[in-house]
Amino acid sequence: MKHYAAKEAMPTEMLIAVDENDIPQGVGEKMKVHLDGVKHRAFSVMVYNRYGQLLLQKRSNIKYHSANLWSNSCCGHPISSEPIIEAVKRRLYEELGFICDLIKITEVSYNLPMENGMYENEYTHVFAGEYNGDIIPNPLEVSEVEWVEIDSLKQKLEDSSQSYSKWFQLYIKEYYQEILVGAYVKVTKNI
Numbered sequence: 001m002k003h004y005a006a007k008e009a010m011p012t013e014m015l016i017a018v019d020e021n022d023i024p025q026g027v028g029e030k031m032k033v034h035l036d037g038v039k040h041r042a043f044s045v046m047v048y049n050r051y052g053q054l055l056l057q058k059r060s061n062i063k064y065h066s067a068n069l070w071s072n073s074c075c076g077h078p079i080s081s082e083p084i085i086e087a088v089k090r091r092l093y094e095e096l097g098f099i100c101d102l103i104k105i106t107e108v109s110y111n112l113p114m115e116n117g118m119y120e121n122e123y124t125h126v127f128a129g130e131y132n133g134d135i136i137p138n139p140l141e142v143s144e145v146e147w148v149e150i151d152s153l154k155q156k157l158e159d160s161s162q163s164y165s166k167w168f169q170l171y172i173k174e175y176y177q178e179i180l181v182g183a184y185v186k187v188t189k190n191i
Contacts, residue, residue, distance in 0.1 A: 012029055013029070013030040013077065014027040014028065014029060014079055015027060015028055015029075015040045015041070015077045015078075015079065016040060016077070016079075016080070017039065018040060018041050018123050019039065020123070022041060022107065025039075027080055031064070034114070034119060034120070035119075036119075037111065037119035038121060039109075039111075039123060040077065040121065040123070041077060041078055041122070041125070042076065042120075042124045042125070043075065043076060043077070043078070043084055043091075043125045043126070044074070044075050044124050044125075044127070044167070044171070044179075045072065045074040045092060045102070045127045046072055046073055046105070046126070046127070046128040046129075046179065046180065046184075047073035047074070047092075047100065047128070047129050047131050048129070048183070048184050048187055048188075049130065049132050049147055050130065050132050051147075052149070052150070052184055052188075053148055053150070054072070054073070054147070054148055054153075054180065055073040055096075055131070055135070055147055056070050056072065056073065056145065056146050056147075056148055057070070057071055057072075057137070057141075057144070057145050058070050058071075058143045058146075059071055059141070059142065059143070060139060060140055060143050064118075065114045065115055066114065066115075066165045066166070068143070069163060069165045070164050070168070071164065071167070071168045072167075072168050073092075073096070074088070074091050074092050074096060075167070076090075084125050085127075088102060088127050089102075094141065095138055095141040096137055096138070096142065096145070097134070097135060097136030097137065097138070098133060098134070098135060098136070100129040100130060100131040101129050102127045102128065102129040103127065103128060103129065103186055104125060104126070104127055105126045105127060105128050105178070105183045105186060106126050106175075106178055106179065106182075107123065107124065107125050108124050108126065108175060109123045110122060110124070110167065110170055112166045112170065114166065120167055122167075124167075126179055128183035128184070128187045130187050130188070150180050150181060150184065153172050153180065154172060154176065157169060157172050157173070
């Protein structure tokens with residue numbers, strides 16, 4: 001069985017609706033939450049290698065939004081009462097075929113309009129880790145991966161912002177030091 005078979009068989013995902021302080025307010029079906037712009041719990045992961053490069057993924061062309069765009073290593077949502085760290089590990093494995101040690105970096109909240117009338121209105125828990133092994137992208141989720149120097153990200157964004165997901169653009173523009181540079185420093189000191 002392929003490593004991503006579990007994702008294909010999953011029932012409709014029920015996301016955790018939250019307030020501005022990440023206090024649960026109930027659950028909602030994934031597509032409806034995104035169409036209605038409901039604030040919900042999410043996570044983003046930054047994975048670095050031993051050389052300090054950040055793993056980027058290009059989202060599959062069949063994703064419901066932000067298809068064919070480059071983004072951070074992994075993103076997702078805990079479902080129902082799933083602990084956030086378990087959700088992070090689950091999605092890392094489903095999307096990229098590996099799990100690594102992780103540390104929490106920060107939390108950010110944003111509301112970004114997406115294509116198809118959707119919104120990424122998320123309270124996002126940001127994690128980081130180091131990984132140096134094989135990557136096995138799930139083609140339903142990821143079309144390409146690339147290791148990049150973090151100090152090149154601002155220039156890459158200036159050169160072709162339309163090639164990156166809106167939340168990753170936000171991380172680079174508004175949280176570069178905290179999420180990208182700071183995450184690597186914390187990873188190398190703690191893992």
